Amino acid sequence: xxxxxxxxxxxxxxxxxxxxxxxxxxxxxxxxxxxxxxxxxxxxxxxxxxxxxxxxxxxxxxxxxxxxxxxxxxxxxxxxxxxxxxxxxxxxxxxxxxxxxxxxxxxxxxxxxxxxxxxxxxxxxxxxxxxxxxxxxxxxxxxxxxxxxxxxxxxxxxxxxxxxxxxxxxxxxxxxxxxxxxxxxxxxxxxxxxxxxxxxxxxxxxxxxxxxxxxxxxxxxxxxxxxxxxxxxxxxxxxxxxxxxxxxxxxxxxxxxxxxxxxxxxxxxxxxxxxxxxxxxxxxxxxxxxxxxxxxxxxxxxxxxxxxxxxxxxxxxxxxxxxxxxxxxxxxxxxxxxxxxxxxxxxxxxxxxxxxxxxxxxxxxxxxxxxxxxxxxx
Amino acid sequence: xxxxxxxxxxxxxxxxxxxxxxxxxxxxxxxxxxxxxxxxxxxxxxxxxxxxxxxxxxxxxxxxxxxxxxxxxxxxxxxxxxxxxxxxxxxxxxxxxxxxxxxxxxxxxxxxxxxxxxxxxxxxxxxxxxxxxxxxxxxxxxxxxxxxxxxxxxxxxxxxxxxxxxxxxxxxxxxxxxxxxxxxxxxxxxxxxxxxxxxxxxxxxxxxxxxxxxxxxxxxxxxxxxxxxxxxxxxxxxxxxxxxxxxxxxxxxxxxxxxxxxxxxxxxxxxxxxxxx
Numbered sequence: 001x002x003x004x005x006x007x008x009x010x011x012x013x014x015x016x017x018x019x020x021x022x023x024x025x026x027x028x029x030x031x032x033x034x035x036x037x038x039x040x041x042x043x044x045x046x047x048x049x050x051x052x053x054x055x056x057x058x059x060x061x062x063x064x065x066x067x068x069x070x071x072x073x074x075x076x077x078x079x080x081x082x083x084x085x086x087x088x089x090x091x092x093x094x095x096x097x098x099x100x101x102x103x104x105x106x107x108x109x110x111x112x113x114x115x116x117x118x119x120x121x122x123x124x125x126x127x128x129x130x131x132x133x134x135x136x137x138x139x140x141x142x143x144x145x146x147x148x149x150x151x152x153x154x155x156x157x158x159x160x161x162x163x164x165x166x167x168x169x170x171x172x173x174x175x176x177x178x179x180x181x182x183x184x185x186x187x188x189x190x191x192x193x194x195x196x197x198x199x200x201x202x203x204x205x206x207x208x209x210x211x212x213x214x215x216x217x218x219x220x221x222x223x224x225x226x227x228x229x230x231x232x233x234x235x236x237x238x239x240x241x242x243x244x245x246x247x248x249x250x251x252x253x254x255x256x257x258x259x260x261x262x263x264x265x266x267x268x269x270x271x272x273x274x275x276x277x278x279x280x281x282x283x284x285x286x287x288x289x290x291x292x293x294x295x296x297x298x299x300x301x302x303x304x305x306x307x308x309x310x311x312x313x314x315x316x317x318x319x320x321x322x323x324x325x326x327x328x329x330x331x332x333x334x335x336x337x338x339x340x341x342x343x344x345x346x347x348x349x350x351x352x353x354x355x356x357x358x359x360x361x362x363x364x365x366x367x368x369x370x371x372x373x374x375x376x377x378x
Numbered sequence: 379x380x381x382x383x384x385x386x387x388x389x390x391x392x393x394x395x396x397x398x399x400x401x402x403x404x405x406x407x408x409x410x411x412x413x414x415x416x417x418x419x420x421x422x423x424x425x426x427x428x429x430x431x432x433x434x435x436x437x438x439x440x441x442x443x444x445x446x447x448x449x450x451x452x453x454x455x456x457x458x459x460x461x462x463x464x465x466x467x468x469x470x471x472x473x474x475x476x477x478x479x480x481x482x483x484x485x486x487x488x489x490x491x492x493x494x495x496x497x498x499x500x501x502x503x504x505x506x507x508x509x510x511x512x513x514x515x516x517x518x519x520x521x522x523x524x525x526x527x528x529x530x531x532x533x534x535x536x537x538x539x540x541x542x543x544x545x546x547x548x549x550x551x552x553x554x555x556x557x558x559x560x561x562x563x564x565x566x567x568x569x570x571x572x573x574x575x576x577x578x579x580x581x582x583x584x585x586x587x588x589x590x591x592x593x594x595x596x597x598x599x600x601x602x603x604x605x606x607x608x609x610x611x612x613x614x615x616x617x618x619x620x621x622x623x624x625x626x627x628x629x630x631x632x633x634x635x636x637x638x639x640x641x642x643x644x645x646x647x648x649x650x651x652x653x654x655x
Binding site for chain 1: 555
């Protein structure tokens, strides 16, 4: 789990706006990043996350606003004078230089003497587990190895902040998963602040200690991965991070220890184990993650099951299984409710025979616990 | 191996071999005659009399001819260096920046490629007569200035075209990576962009050098009496009579250009080998 202790601010974006002609790529973003964090900028392509990162590296100048690194205003400082280094999406390993020369390049620019340069480059190679590859040329390396060279080349400069632009997107799925663990281990070991841009929510959730979700140039929410997933602020975030079932509704009863929400779409009442603070006159949405929904057999004449933490008759609804996708570790069920609304349910296959419990066209009860759902106001 | 040869299986089909042979004869027979006749022991270039190196000796005794060759090589070298620098910078500027009137500039750069040489020649003549007369009586390499300028004017667009084509395959993030690692703008250009351009620079240099070395038309209009280049000198010699001396000097020039091309190819091959070894 990420360390919750408050740390020093290392990066601060103050009201950053960036326009390219008529297009506003980043719209008045203010954001602080703490020292030692693994921070992810997450969002669909074109949301402005890469522009924000490039402004941090110095490749773009904000149209307005300020960027501070270590309390110093670097808004107009060129990229070669900033205490940050970047791992590019294409890795941008210099093809005409050997691996070791690639890694030494940044030190050479700093004027580090040759002997120390070689020592530090070798050490960086060891950190990324590429000992003995120093004399190879980049085109003799695999994609994963090139990625490590790019990483070594950046960390050898001992930057205050390491920037990663879609660091794993060019690799195949298996390697990506391996490198995820390596990257977070590396970050722990180096203690450098990492700022990563990604469109891959799994990558962000797996690696980051904190994430900012962006859309259309604006910040939607900044939170830890768990909070983003369990307590998304808006429907947009809920939908972007994982998948979600959304029901329109209105608060009927709102106490400090529980709330009752009427869901006209599916004709039932939902019981929450916490107050919502939402006005009873506005429309709200109930967000329900697929894995938080339970499936129960529905025989003729049997009443609905009672869900944990709720009075009888709440949080249950009739449905019929329309489709099943067996994914090995889990199965995804597409369930149609009586009004025609579709609900996605994920059930882990804990035993070898779990996926045989339910089949196509079977009538079921859908239900969720009092703490299973989350209310969204927008 | 009595399989039916494929459509493009040239070497195994005799009509194609014959065709290829004819093409080579067409291409190289005149050159072979030129080289052979340079060793002919006769003043006439049409009849074989016997073998001699005399004409080669006579070439080196003809100080005017030798001087014209030195002039040509000097002009070619200077014009190549300047064209390479100008052409590369022009290509980089057009690749890197967006500015108003860019299509116009782009077109203006490639215009000298399509303008007929005779027009360029007359234009240069007028330019150096009226607009910017090149001072006469300057010491030797400086006296070639007008011709060098004229040659640069028609060579550097060729360099720019070749370099620009190569720039298209450059990954901009490499330059950014160099900047990110602490290189200044110029340093990044030198360390990352230029190495990528190396094959294009080599090709551009060869092109500029040969264009300058054998240019006749434009040079004819810009050369003064004391700045005769090799093609102009050969032309004036041929006007009286074609002696084997012309054959001899042409053979020497041929040898020189073949050698140059060979070296360039070797350099390129070595660069490729370095990359893959």
